[in-house]
Amino acid sequence: MTYRFSTRQTLAHGLLILGAIIVLLPFYVMISTSFKSPAEIATGTGGVFGSQALFPDPTCLALGGNETECLVRPVRDNYSQAFTAAPLWRYLLNGVIVTASIFVLQTLIAVPAAYALAKLKFWGRDAAFALVLFCLLIPVHAIALPLYLMLAKLGLTNSYAALILPWIVSAFGIFLMRQFFMTVPDDLIDAARMDGMGEFAIIWRVMLPTAIPALLAFAIFSVVAHWNDYFWPRIVITGDRSLFTPPLGLREFKGDLGGDVYGPMMASATIIAVPLVVAFLLAQRRFIDGITLSGMK
Amino acid sequence: MSDLASLTKSVPNQQRSVRPEHPERRQARAGMVLFAPALVLLILILIVPVGVAALLSLTDYTLGRPSIDWVGLRNYIDIFTGSSYRKMIVATVLYVALVVPASVFLGLGAALLIRSLNVGQSFYKTVYFLPVMASLLAMAIVWEFALHPTLGIVNRTLAMGCGTPLELWSWFARSCIDGFPLWLGDRDYALYTLAFIGIWQSFGFNMVLYLAGLTSVPNDLYGAASMDGVKRGWERFRLITWPMLGPTTVFVVTITMIRSFQVFDTVEALTHGGPAKSTYVMIYAIYEKGIAQNLVGLGAAITILFLAFVMLISVAQRRFVERKVHYQ
Numbered sequence: 001m002t003y004r005f006s007t008r009q010t011l012a013h014g015l016l017i018l019g020a021i022i023v024l025l026p027f028y029v030m031i032s033t034s035f036k037s038p039a040e041i042a043t044g045t046g047g048v049f050g051s052q053a054l055f056p057d058p059t060c061l062a063l064g065g066n067e068t069e070c071l072v073r074p075v076r077d078n079y080s081q082a083f084t085a086a087p088l089w090r091y092l093l094n095g096v097i098v099t100a101s102i103f104v105l106q107t108l109i110a111v112p113a114a115y116a117l118a119k120l121k122f123w124g125r126d127a128a129f130a131l132v133l134f135c136l137l138i139p140v141h142a143i144a145l146p147l148y149l150m151l152a153k154l155g156l157t158n159s160y161a162a163l164i165l166p167w168i169v170s171a172f173g174i175f176l177m178r179q180f181f182m183t184v185p186d187d188l189i190d191a192a193r194m195d196g197m198g199e200f201a202i203i204w205r206v207m208l209p210t211a212i213p214a215l216l217a218f219a220i221f222s223v224v225a226h227w228n229d230y231f232w233p234r235i236v237i238t239g240d241r242s243l244f245t246p247p248l249g250l251r252e253f254k255g256d257l258g259g260d261v262y263g264p265m266m267a268s269a270t271i272i273a274v275p276l277v278v279a280f281l282l283a284q285r286r287f288i289d290g291i292t293l294s295g296m297k
Numbered sequence: 298m299s300d301l302a303s304l305t306k307s308v309p310n311q312q313r314s315v316r317p318e319h320p321e322r323r324q325a326r327a328g329m330v331l332f333a334p335a336l337v338l339l340i341l342i343l344i345v346p347v348g349v350a351a352l353l354s355l356t357d358y359t360l361g362r363p364s365i366d367w368v369g370l371r372n373y374i375d376i377f378t379g380s381s382y383r384k385m386i387v388a389t390v391l392y393v394a395l396v397v398p399a400s401v402f403l404g405l406g407a408a409l410l411i412r413s414l415n416v417g418q419s420f421y422k423t424v425y426f427l428p429v430m431a432s433l434l435a436m437a438i439v440w441e442f443a444l445h446p447t448l449g450i451v452n453r454t455l456a457m458g459c460g461t462p463l464e465l466w467s468w469f470a471r472s473c474i475d476g477f478p479l480w481l482g483d484r485d486y487a488l489y490t491l492a493f494i495g496i497w498q499s500f501g502f503n504m505v506l507y508l509a510g511l512t513s514v515p516n517d518l519y520g521a522a523s524m525d526g527v528k529r530g531w532e533r534f535r536l537i538t539w540p541m542l543g544p545t546t547v548f549v550v551t552i553t554m555i556r557s558f559q560v561f562d563t564v565e566a567l568t569h570g571g572p573a574k575s576t577y578v579m580i581y582a583i584y585e586k587g588i589a590q591n592l593v594g595l596g597a598a599i600t601i602l603f604l605a606f607v608m609l610i611s612v613a614q615r616r617f618v619e620r621k622v623h624y625q
Contacts, residue, residue: 008413009413009414009415012410012413012414013414013417015410016407016410016411016414016417016421019403019407019421019425020421020424020425022497023424023425023427023428023497023501024424024427025443025450026436026439026440026443026497027427027431027439029439029442029443029450030435030436030439033442041448042448044448044450044453109334109335109338110335112331112332112334112335113331113332113334113335113336115331116327116328116329116331116332117332120324120325120327120328120331121321121324121325121328122324122325122326122327122328122329122332123325123329124329125328125332128332128336131336131339132335132339135339135343135344137607137608137611137612138343138347138604138607139555139559139607140342140343141559141561141580142559142580142600142603142604142607143343143346143347143350143600143604144583144584144588145350145583145587145588145593145596145597145600146345146346146347146349146350146353146597146600147342147346148587148588149349149353149360149593150345150346150349152360165342166342168338168342169335169338169339169342169343171339171343174335199324199327199331200331203331224430227432228431228432228433228434230432230433230434230561230562230565230566231561231562231565231580231584234565234584235584235588246432247432247434247435247562250432250434250435250438251434251438251566254438254566262442262448265438265442266439266442269432269435269436269438269439272432272435273431273432273435273436276430276431276432277427277430277431280426280427280430281423284419284422284423284426287426287430288422288426288505291429291430291502291505292502292505292506292509
């Protein structure tokens with residue numbers, strides 16, 4: 001048997017720590033850089049969190065301020081610039097609006113459809129399920145061009161609708177909830193019918209409460225995917241900053257500014273990555289289940 | 298909506314009414330009504346665009362111009378004869394061929410190592426899963442900075458190795474004299490660098506799938522094997538673990554393939570398909586041709602080709618699962 005400090009265990013830890021260093025490297029670079037002054041970034045000094053020595057802010061100097069008035073602490077300067085150089089709060093709010101709307105609409109559409117597929121006998125049900133299975137094969141990113149053209153024809157590009165509409169029907173969500181509803185006993189539904197509940201009430205008051213774990217997992221899957229999505233917002237939002245989602249805002253930061261703004265840029269990246277990473281650290285098991293959902297088939 | 302409301306309300310009345318509607322017929326109607334929104338949207342959002350792309354790929358359509366001409370297969374011929382499109386196929390296939398095996402085997406290796414630990418399992422699991430959670434665009438921008446030729450931590454760290462025995466490695470010695478690679482700015486390294494970021498981002502996902510797969514391998518199998526004299530770790534892996542993980546592997550390979558085919562964020566943000574088209578992958582080509590340059594016909598033809606690739610992979614997986622992966 002292997003003991004806690006056997007050679008084999010030590011070797012395994014050694015390999016895994018090496019991997020962990022590589023995996024964590026960019027996170028370290030991101031956070032550490034967001035704490036440093038431009039001079040420290042340029043020379044690669046300052047250790048992990050920078051020396052935090054005060055330095056004169058160049059924009060303040062350019063506006064005619066004197067040296068002592070313009071002294072700033074690097075970490076404060078980087079994070080405040082992240083919010084002032086671009087409307088970052090607006091981007092974060094847009095991210096919340098878009099991901100929340102997508103999830104709510106996906107649920108409203110997928111849950112009744114899944115219930116119908118799992119528990120109601122209707123003409124064409126097998127064909128309907130086959131259609132869902134077929135649609136699982138089509139990645140939405142792959143058909144971005146025709147979707148974009150259709151939205152452009154409707155005059156909907158550069159709107160929240162463009163960010164949300166293509167995602168409101170999730171073949172995967174329907175499939176997942178259907179598989180879950182199949183395991184709910186028919187007796188439960190029959191009893192509810194006996195009590196005089198309509199099908200619509202059965203879905204939301206009987207089926208959905210039993211499916212909370214599956215729905216939560218799907219919520220995590222959906223929110224993570226859409227908070228981090230860059231491709232689709234990049235296509236349908238052109239120019240109108242008030243509609244930017246967090247990744248678009250960060251990309252603009254990189255595109256706009258020259259070489260000496262790494263500090264504020266890394267601060268923005270940290271702010272954008274933090275909500276999901278913290279949520280993940282707090283509820284790891286749920287997140288891992290949610291994101292690997294597609295492995296449940 | 299009013300349909301659904303009346304459906305809900307009408308039920309209690311029916312129970313009391315003298316001539317109740319046939320319950321099966323009522324169920325059938327409810328089923329159709331409840332599935333209808335999903336049906337309409339699946340068709341409009343997923344099926345119709347495929348058809349639209351197929352039709353447009355045979356035209357010279359551009360957004361904003363009223364006329365539209367049929368050009369037959371010319372867009373497809375352009376793709377298969379033009380040198381930049383040949384580079385596109387090469388870059389895409391090479392990227393997938395680099396990312397898939399590395400990401401799958403690193404995921405498997407990490408899962409096996411983590412499972413063998415007595416302490417710290419959840420620590421490593423959390424760390425390796427972090428890149429899956431973090432925004433790929435944000436992390437791509439961080440990697441770009443880490444790989445910056447002069448400011449980046451990677452080349453700075455490598456330069457510290459100069460003058461040490463690492464110089465026995467000829468590549469390293471040469472780099473110490475001529476400078477370390479530009480990574481994303483060098484056509485010989487750019488695609489490999491992007492593939493590295495892709496592997497970094499995705500293998501934690503595969504690790505979690507393999508960890509789940511490993512829990513379903515029954516422990517008695519190892520007991521039985523050790524009775525039969527299979528004691529060495531490698532033999533146990535080859536005879537039991539690997540075959541039992543068959544279904545997981547098929548799934549992991551498929552999903553990694555489909556995802557790496559869709560690489561876009563890192564390409565758009567870091568290389569724009571360059572240098573010298575060395576990272577000109579398909580989804581980026583669709584974006585550049587079809588949307589940025591408004592050459593819709595060409596973009597649509599690449600879309601159809603791309604869909605064909607993805608469908609082929611999925612269908613192959615379903616076939617494979619049905620035929621081969623039956624170990625139990």
